[in-house]
Amino acid sequence: xxxxxxxxxxxxxxxxxxxxxxxxxxxxxxxxxxxxxxxxxxxxxxxxxxxxxxxxxxxxxxxxxxxxxxxxxxxxxxxxxxxxxxxxxxxxxxxxxxxxxxxxxxxxxxxxxxxxxxxxxxxxxxxxxxxxxxxxxxxxxxxxxxxxxxxxxxxxxxxxxxxxxxxxxxxxxxxxxxxxxxxxxxxxxxxxxxxxxxxxxxxxxxxxxxxxxxxxxxxxxxxxxxxxxxxxxxxxxxxxxxxxxxxxxxxxxxxxxxxxxxxxx
Numbered sequence: 001x002x003x004x005x006x007x008x009x010x011x012x013x014x015x016x017x018x019x020x021x022x023x024x025x026x027x028x029x030x031x032x033x034x035x036x037x038x039x040x041x042x043x044x045x046x047x048x049x050x051x052x053x054x055x056x057x058x059x060x061x062x063x064x065x066x067x068x069x070x071x072x073x074x075x076x077x078x079x080x081x082x083x084x085x086x087x088x089x090x091x092x093x094x095x096x097x098x099x100x101x102x103x104x105x106x107x108x109x110x111x112x113x114x115x116x117x118x119x120x121x122x123x124x125x126x127x128x129x130x131x132x133x134x135x136x137x138x139x140x141x142x143x144x145x146x147x148x149x150x151x152x153x154x155x156x157x158x159x160x161x162x163x164x165x166x167x168x169x170x171x172x173x174x175x176x177x178x179x180x181x182x183x184x185x186x187x188x189x190x191x192x193x194x195x196x197x198x199x200x201x202x203x204x205x206x207x208x209x210x211x212x213x214x215x216x217x218x219x220x221x222x223x224x225x226x227x228x229x230x231x232x233x234x235x236x237x238x239x240x241x242x243x244x245x246x247x248x249x250x251x252x253x254x255x256x257x258x259x260x261x262x263x264x265x
Contacts (some may be wrong), residue, residue: 019225028208029227029238034189035116036180037109038196039127039134039150041215043141045104048133049083055097058086076128077172080151084164091159094131094132103137108215108239114140115239122187123147126179126194126204128170149179176204195235197221210235 040047055061062083069079089097116123125138126149134150152165164171169178176194183189195208199220200210213223214232222228229235 001050024038025208025210025227026238026242028191029193029210029235030242032191032193032208034124034183034187034192036120036124036126036183036192036194036204038176038194038198038201038212038259039125039129039137041104041105041197042195042201042212043109043125045106045215048103048110048129049087050102052089052133053083053087053095054102056087056089056093061086075173076175077078077166080128080164080171084153084161088161089132089153090161091155094153098133098136098239105137105140106232108214108236110141112236113143115236117142122189124149124179126150126170126176128175128200149175171227176200180206197217 038044040049049064050059050063053059065079065082065086068074069076074082112122115204123141123143124147125134125143127134129150131148131150131152134148135145138145138148140194149168149170151168151171152202154162154164156162166172169175169182180192180194184192190207192206193208193210194201194204195210195212196202197212197216197218199218202211202221209223209227211228212232213222213228217230
């Protein structure tokens with residue numbers, strides 16, 4: 001009987017802690033001074049490098065390298081190099097790819113970014129993808145190209161693939177964290193929010209992280225994110241319908257109901 005009570009109490013404590021963390025990130029969302037988005041499977045529906053690989057008829061081989069990298073068997077840069085060596089993205093083929101497979105925006109992302117812009121909140125795209133593919137997305141969303149952190153492909157004079165710029169922050173493991181650190185140091189952001197579907201987004205050391213599962217749900221992110229949403233309209237509604245005071249009041253009610261819990265810092 002005691003064991004049952006202990007288990008129930010532990011479960012209740014975990015639920016309260018999770019609720020408090022979500023309240024805190026919701027409050028941070030309402031006061032954000034900078035919002036950063038991942039691109040593949042977040043701003044856009046698909047993973048661009050996978051679609052490009054299929055277009056170049058090396059989809060299965062590239063997927064195998066991706067799985068190997070996700071298993072921790074190689075660095076992001078090594079995996080990126082191996083995949084691009086297989087894909088061999090020439091200028092003409094990239095141009096044809098963009099014509100045949102224009103990036104598909106996730107439902108609600110255009111409205112959300114418009115709302116953030118209306119509130120004069122800077123928006124950035126931080127991705128391990130490529131400027132060649134991501135920059136048109138940024139233009140479509142009215143995001144300045146200087147606010148895009150992505151990898152830059154290099155080409156020979158005849159348009160054949162020559163490599164990628166290894167000086168780009170996102171060209172190696174931990175790149176998103178370096179981009180976030182740069183933004184905070186450069187502009188003094190204190191309430192920077194990162195939104196994305198992947199573990200690298202969650203580990204980018206932003207002031208707050210919101211997990212996104214509108215295109216694919218990654219269990220690690222869903223389980224560990226302080227706030228996980230499946231639609232950008234959830235974030236739009238939060239901005240339009242709530243105030244900082246409302247979130248703080250809700251948090252006080254939660255704390256009062258579970259008076260034995262330690263308040264989240």
